[in-house]
Amino acid sequence: MAVTLKEIARRTGKSITTVSRALAGYDDVGAETKTLVRRVADELGYTPNLLAQRLQKRRSDTIGLILPTFGPRFSDPFFSEFLAGVGNMAAEHGYDLLVSTQPPGERELQVYRQKVQSRQVDGFVIVRTRRQDARIRYLREIGFPFVAFGRIEGDMDFPFVDVDGIQGMRMIGEHLIGLGHRRIACLAPPADLSFAEHRLIGLRQALATYGLELADSLVRPGDLTQKSGYQITLQLLDSVQPPTAIAACNDLMALGAMSAIQERRLIVGRDVAVTGFDDIPMAEHSHPPLTTVHQPIYQIGKTVCDMLIRLLKGLDVTPHQVILAPKLMVRQSCGANMHRFTTEKGGGVTIA
Amino acid sequence: MAVTLKEIARRTGKSITTVSRALAGYDDVGAETKTLVRRVADELGYTPNLLAQRLQKRRSDTIGLILPTFGPRFSDPFFSEFLAGVGNMAAEHGYDLLVSTQPPGERELQVYRQKVQSRQVDGFVIVRTRRQDARIRYLREIGFPFVAFGRIEGDMDFPFVDVDGIQGMRMIGEHLIGLGHRRIACLAPPADLSFAEHRLIGLRQALATYGLELADSLVRPGDLTQKSGYQITLQLLDSVQPPTAIAACNDLMALGAMSAIQERRLIVGRDVAVTGFDDIPMAEHSHPPLTTVHQPIYQIGKTVCDMLIRLLKGLDVTPHQVILAPKLMVRQSCGANMHRFTTEKGGGVTIA
DNA sequence: TTGAAAGCGCTAACAA
DNA sequence: TTGTTAGCGCTTTCAA
Numbered sequence: 001m002a003v004t005l006k007e008i009a010r011r012t013g014k015s016i017t018t019v020s021r022a023l024a025g026y027d028d029v030g031a032e033t034k035t036l037v038r039r040v041a042d043e044l045g046y047t048p049n050l051l052a053q054r055l056q057k058r059r060s061d062t063i064g065l066i067l068p069t070f071g072p073r074f075s076d077p078f079f080s081e082f083l084a085g086v087g088n089m090a091a092e093h094g095y096d097l098l099v100s101t102q103p104p105g106e107r108e109l110q111v112y113r114q115k116v117q118s119r120q121v122d123g124f125v126i127v128r129t130r131r132q133d134a135r136i137r138y139l140r141e142i143g144f145p146f147v148a149f150g151r152i153e154g155d156m157d158f159p160f161v162d163v164d165g166i167q168g169m170r171m172i173g174e175h176l177i178g179l180g181h182r183r184i185a186c187l188a189p190p191a192d193l194s195f196a197e198h199r200l201i202g203l204r205q206a207l208a209t210y211g212l213e214l215a216d217s218l219v220r221p222g223d224l225t226q227k228s229g230y231q232i233t234l235q236l237l238d239s240v241q242p243p244t245a246i247a248a249c250n251d252l253m254a255l256g257a258m259s260a261i262q263e264r265r266l267i268v269g270r271d272v273a274v275t276g277f278d279d280i281p282m283a284e285h286s287h288p289p290l291t292t293v294h295q296p297i298y299q300i301g302k303t304v305c306d307m308l309i310r311l312l313k314g315l316d317v318t319p320h321q322v323i324l325a326p327k328l329m330v331r332q333s334c335g336a337n338m339h340r341f342t343t344e345k346g347g348g349v350t351i352a
Numbered sequence: 353m354a355v356t357l358k359e360i361a362r363r364t365g366k367s368i369t370t371v372s373r374a375l376a377g378y379d380d381v382g383a384e385t386k387t388l389v390r391r392v393a394d395e396l397g398y399t400p401n402l403l404a405q406r407l408q409k410r411r412s413d414t415i416g417l418i419l420p421t422f423g424p425r426f427s428d429p430f431f432s433e434f435l436a437g438v439g440n441m442a443a444e445h446g447y448d449l450l451v452s453t454q455p456p457g458e459r460e461l462q463v464y465r466q467k468v469q470s471r472q473v474d475g476f477v478i479v480r481t482r483r484q485d486a487r488i489r490y491l492r493e494i495g496f497p498f499v500a501f502g503r504i505e506g507d508m509d510f511p512f513v514d515v516d517g518i519q520g521m522r523m524i525g526e527h528l529i530g531l532g533h534r535r536i537a538c539l540a541p542p543a544d545l546s547f548a549e550h551r552l553i554g555l556r557q558a559l560a561t562y563g564l565e566l567a568d569s570l571v572r573p574g575d576l577t578q579k580s581g582y583q584i585t586l587q588l589l590d591s592v593q594p595p596t597a598i599a600a601c602n603d604l605m606a607l608g609a610m611s612a613i614q615e616r617r618l619i620v621g622r623d624v625a626v627t628g629f630d631d632i633p634m635a636e637h638s639h640p641p642l643t644t645v646h647q648p649i650y651q652i653g654k655t656v657c658d659m660l661i662r663l664l665k666g667l668d669v670t671p672h673q674v675i676l677a678p679k680l681m682v683r684q685s686c687g688a689n690m691h692r693f694t695t696e697k698g699g700g701v702t703i704a
Numbered sequence: 705t706t707g708a709a710a711g712c713g714c715t716a717a718c719a720a
Numbered sequence: 721t722t723g724t725t726a727g728c729g730c731t732t733t734c735a736a
Binding site (some may be wrong): 013014017018029030033056057118 | 707711712719
């Protein structure tokens with residue numbers, strides 16, 4: 001059925017070895033032989049059996065990506081774009097991308113271990129790093145190649161790409177303060193995620209610059225979904241002293257916050273400012289468009305994958321730790337650029 | 353470095369064959385031998401080399417999923433959920449999931465061909481079927497296993513799962529008409545997609561029941577993104593006789609439509625009704641919440657994958673063509689359930 | 705320039 | 721119950 005080297009050897013009257021070398025382009029094969037072999041291979045539509053090739057080469061030419069995701073309603077627009085970046089770069093270099101999903105926990109590490117030991121993948125892309133990250137600890141321990149999107153706490157002697165979350169949230173904080181906000185709430189990520197800390201620090205720094213403090217009661221951890229942003233914001237709005245601005249640590253929660261505000265018949269940007277983080281496509285087309293911090297997520301996916309491939313090929317990986325400067329995207333949800341809205345209600349920015 | 357059968361054989365003094373069979377649980381192995389072998393394997397932390405196993409078995413135990421997606425800003429919440437369904441089911445049965453992205457076109461088919469010929473995958477999950485689908489034609493031609501999410505035009509002698517788009521859009525149409533709408537626009541999908549036709553037919557059927565017609569000028573094909581929904585809706589609103597309802601053929605475009613409407617300072621559900629299709633998580637938390645048609649996308653992913661695995665295992669796959677009944681999710685974007693809104697403005701449904 | 709032989713790690717037919 | 725042999729399809733010494 002399938003065309004093998006053996007078959008080509010039979011037809012050309014050459015040995016399997018010669019055929020293999022002719023096809024691989026070695027120059028210790030006679031010119032005529034080479035042409036002949038190649039012609040026959042083409043005619044027969046030969047494609048090497050990758051399984052055999054990989055067994056022999058003792059590499060899988062496959063990159064693993066295990067999405068740390070919960071439940072069935074997994075739908076993070078952030079990951080799909082990252083995935084596209086990783087996937088395209090992998091394909092470009094002839095690598096396969098093995099994707100699976102596994103929520104953080106005991107079993108997660110088993111999955112990593114299994115993929116490593118069964119030699120299914122040559123390296124991993126790690127996403128959404130945790131402050132204490134068992135995956136990274138394990139891979140480092142056994143010396144298995146990986147590149148992370150995100151940092152961890154403590155010893156960081158491994159390759160990663162990250163966006164500077166401190167600076168990102170500092171910009172958000174300064175922007176909000178500049179607009180007159182003093183009572184700012186924060187929709188925080190789960191505390192075990194690395195970027196949770198960074199983003200909170202950034203926000204606190206911005207406030208501190210102005211002699212302000214982020215009240216504990218206004219830091220509300222969510223689970224990064226729209227729903228949780230929605231629910232927390234309702235609570236916030238119903239509290240005795242509601243915030244005038246809500247800085248969400250990701251766009252999905254920010255979008256949820258906007259829904260909650262609108263549900264209470266308040267105007268986003270006028271009555272309450274909202275900001276996000278990520279700049280997913282949806283952010284630009286929400287209503288009002290969301291002020292947020294841009295992460296070039298597709299590009300990050302490509303870069304992370306590229307670094308991993310270089311690592312796998314034994315090439316130089318410099319720099320092997322990349323921290324990207326974030327970019328503030330000022331749109332309407334924070335009350336800046338409200339010209340489109342002000343005509344309607346004559347309102348400006350509410351200053352607490 | 354890595355533990356192999358050979359190593360276990362050496363340590364136990366048995367042959368490789370015996371070790372292999374002991375581990376595989378064959379009962380033509382002595383009880384003691386079995387215990388011994390297993391103990392040693394455990395101690396050494398043996399994990400079979402899947403590459404070798406697969407070469408020998410001449411199967412890759414891998415399912416291919418090639419996302420037909422364009423450009424870097426790929427972020428369809430619909431696919432990521434589907435992906436999770438497929439991935440989880442695959443993992444459950446010990447299959448790997450090989451994911452890559454490739455926009456429709458010439459090269460797309462090359463990618464399929466390459467994966468088939470290099471024996472990288474045992475079968476494919478095909479998504480977003482086209483009316484004339486080269487992928488399906490090819491796979492059917494060579495007899496390669498696959499299961500599709502979606503149907504095609506013409507001969508449909510292959511396994512698939514689909515949601516009844518005709519019925520879905522008929523329900524939408526009837527719902528809108530029931531609310532008094534007569535001038536209904538449709539944000540249509542690219543015409544080459546199978547479901548584009550179904551959904552348009554459904555909408556037309558609903559209108560026909562009431563002696564109405566869907567004006568050609570009100571059928572506007574988009575590219576399924578939020579942005580295109582936004583842009584088309586602006587055009588629609590600026591036309592001499594704007595529609596009173598906009599039935600988008602997917603949620604993303606519907607969300608874009610809502611933005612456009614709000615940008616024109618109109619109230620969604622009161623001034624213009626909007627409906628979607630898919631029921632992505634975002635639909636429930638948009639503002640106002642989006643009336644749409646629910647597709648159990650995670651479940652569909654699982655089912656498609658399960659069918660494929662049964663196919664690969666030579667098990668019975670009945671039924672091998674599944675058409676699911678869609679479910680109308682009435683929320684606020686269409687003007688029904690407007691109690692939350694009516695108090696505000698005193699408005700009801702605008703009847704053209 | 706070419707081919708024979710060995711081996712990647714595993715499974716399976718067959719014989720003992 | 722066990723081991724020998726062969727082979728999956730490929731690459732790579734090494735000798736001719």
